[in-house]
Amino acid sequence: MKLRKVSAAAAAALVLSLTATACGGGDSDKDSAAGSGSGGGDKIKVGIKYDQPGLGLKEADGSFSGFDVDVATYVAKELGYDADQIEFVETKSADRENALARGDVKFIAATYSITDERKEKVDFAGPYLLAHQDLLIKSDSDISEATDLNGKNLCSVTGSTSAQNIKDEIAPKANLKEYGGYSECIAALQSGAVDAVTTDDSILAGFAAQEQYKGQFKLAGLKLSNENYGIGVKKGDTETVNKINAALEKMVSDKAWDKAVTDNFGPANYKNEPAPKIGVIVK
Amino acid sequence: MFDFLSDYDNPTLLGAFWMTVKLTFFSGIGSLIWGTLLAAMRVSPVPLMRGFGTAYVNIVRNIPLTVIIIFTSLGLADTFRVTMGSDDFKVQGFRLAILGLATYTAAFVCEAIRSGINTVPLGQAEAARAIGLTFSQNLRLVILPQAFRSVIGPLANVLIALTKNTTVAAAIGVAEAAYLMKTMIENEAAVLLIGAIFAFGFVVLTLPTGLILGWLSKRLAVKR
Numbered sequence: 017m018k019l020r021k022v023s024a025a026a027a028a029a030l031v032l033s034l035t036a037t038a039c040g041g042g043d044s045d046k047d048s049a050a051g052s053g054s055g056g057g058d059k060i061k062v063g064i065k066y067d068q069p070g071l072g073l074k075e076a077d078g079s080f081s082g083f084d085v086d087v088a089t090y091v092a093k094e095l096g097y098d099a100d101q102i103e104f105v106e107t108k109s110a111d112r113e114n115a116l117a118r119g120d121v122k123f124i125a126a127t128y129s130i131t132d133e134r135k136e137k138v139d140f141a142g143p144y145l146l147a148h149q150d151l152l153i154k155s156d157s158d159i160s161e162a163t164d165l166n167g168k169n170l171c172s173v174t175g176s177t178s179a180q181n182i183k184d185e186i187a188p189k190a191n192l193k194e195y196g197g198y199s200e201c202i203a204a205l206q207s208g209a210v211d212a213v214t215t216d217d218s219i220l221a222g223f224a225a226q227e228q229y230k231g232q233f234k235l236a237g238l239k240l241s242n243e244n245y246g247i248g249v250k251k252g253d254t255e256t257v258n259k260i261n262a263a264l265e266k267m268v269s270d271k272a273w274d275k276a277v278t279d280n281f282g283p284a285n286y287k288n289e290p291a292p293k294i295g296v297i298v299k
Numbered sequence: 300m301f302d303f304l305s306d307y308d309n310p311t312l313l314g315a316f317w318m319t320v321k322l323t324f325f326s327g328i329g330s331l332i333w334g335t336l337l338a339a340m341r342v343s344p345v346p347l348m349r350g351f352g353t354a355y356v357n358i359v360r361n362i363p364l365t366v367i368i369i370f371t372s373l374g375l376a377d378t379f380r381v382t383m384g385s386d387d388f389k390v391q392g393f394r395l396a397i398l399g400l401a402t403y404t405a406a407f408v409c410e411a412i413r414s415g416i417n418t419v420p421l422g423q424a425e426a427a428r429a430i431g432l433t434f435s436q437n438l439r440l441v442i443l444p445q446a447f448r449s450v451i452g453p454l455a456n457v458l459i460a461l462t463k464n465t466t467v468a469a470a471i472g473v474a475e476a477a478y479l480m481k482t483m484i485e486n487e488a489a490v491l492l493i494g495a496i497f498a499f500g501f502v503v504l505t506l507p508t509g510l511i512l513g514w515l516s517k518r519l520a521v522k523r
């Protein structure tokens with residue numbers, strides 16, 4: 017019995033030490049890859065979303081498209097990296113702060129709204145887009161005001177800021193269905209189970225602009241909230257923040273920003289806000 | 300450090316875990332009944348029932364739970380308009396989640412009970428047949444009472460797995476623990492702390508379940 021206890025403890029210690037060394041090795045690899053500074057023939061890792069058409073989408077052939085991708089590519093170019101030196105990494109909403117803190121990515125452009133809670137963990141460059149919470153409705157729907165929503169069937173993503181806004185402020189009496197992703201909500205809208213899908217207008221415009229949904233849906237044009245999309249950078253890296261801000265200003269002044277908006281959101285009848293001023297956050 | 304927890308009232312932390320308990324309870328009952336019926340089918344003398352039981356278990360347990368849960372909502376509710384007796388999405392989601400969880404877990408309950416049936420010596424069934432009991436009497440009075448006593452341990456495993464599986468219900472918007480966790484992660488930018496809180500919550504739920512049922516299984520085991 018005693019022997020068994022000793023051998024169990026020894027095994028546990030062995031396993032622990034193995035996993036600990038494995039972690040250490042992995043970390044140092046990542047640091048050297050991402051923290052290699054700007055310029056030169058190195059790669060740059062950029063965090064984007066993989067599943068939001070119009071903003072950040074990984075296509076079936078492995079290429080990337082969307083407004084966030086265009087902005088990230090432009091910014092990376094200004095930082096001294098060509099398009100083929102960019103490595104896009106998926107950063108899901110929950111993982112964004114940690115990916116920056118660990119140094120997995122140099123910066124993140126992934127529908128990242130600037131909020132006070134997030135500013136405690138990361139630094140933001142931008143904003144580069146002012147989005148609003150809005151509704152996506154069927155083309156023949158007559159919803160035109162937020163007060164129309166009480167008693168209607170709505171859909172949004174579990175735990176998202178948009179879902180919380182609906183429950184707490186905009187329409188507490190609305191019948192809110194929550195799914196894990198926007199694609200499920202769009203399917204529910206298409207089948208008529210819900211009357212509207214709600215989240216940022218930029219995301220909705222991206223879905224509505226997809227080939228298979230063209231002409232079926234429209235944006236209601238309500239400005240239910242202000243979402244200032246910023247570019248997340250590791251806390252304390254002021255140098256990169258300044259460089260990215262300069263890049264964003266240049267992007268707006270040489271019209272590349274307007275082109276990116278038209279390319280990605282155009283078909284959905286999306287009326288974009290003018291390019292936001294760097295450092296000005298619309299509450 | 301933990302003061303953000305009190306900011307959430309829709310649902311509260313306790314409310315979310317209570318929903319987890321309710322989901323576990325109702326789908327646990329449902330899967331126990333349906334799983335027992337399936338096990339009876341799999342050992343029955345009627346080939347059609349045996350075939351159905353075998354097919355059900357092998358199909359359902361090999362489909363990912365997420366697919367089943369999403370199908371109950373996207374397929375049954377949205378497309379076929381099976382509203383489960385309520386137009387309120389909250390109630391509807393809760394009932395659909397129980398339906399999906401019970402459908403899935405029943406396959407595992409069935410296999411656990413069938414393994415219990417195999418522990419009952421063949422002589423028991425033969426003796427029961429010899430004194431003139433029908434198949435269902437045999438099953439109800441002789442086989443299943445002994446089988447259940449020997450599978451409390453395996454069923455506890457299934458129940459613990461079910462408790463954790465209820466988190467999948469967040470995918471169709473049921474306000475249980477994983478749902479609140481997603482909400483908190485979206486707002487607080489503190490993934491590790493929030494993850495640890497919820498992991499602890501699940502340990503609090505499942506550890507006593509395992510200990511109590513483990514003790515019961517020893518106490519009630521058929522001494523052979």
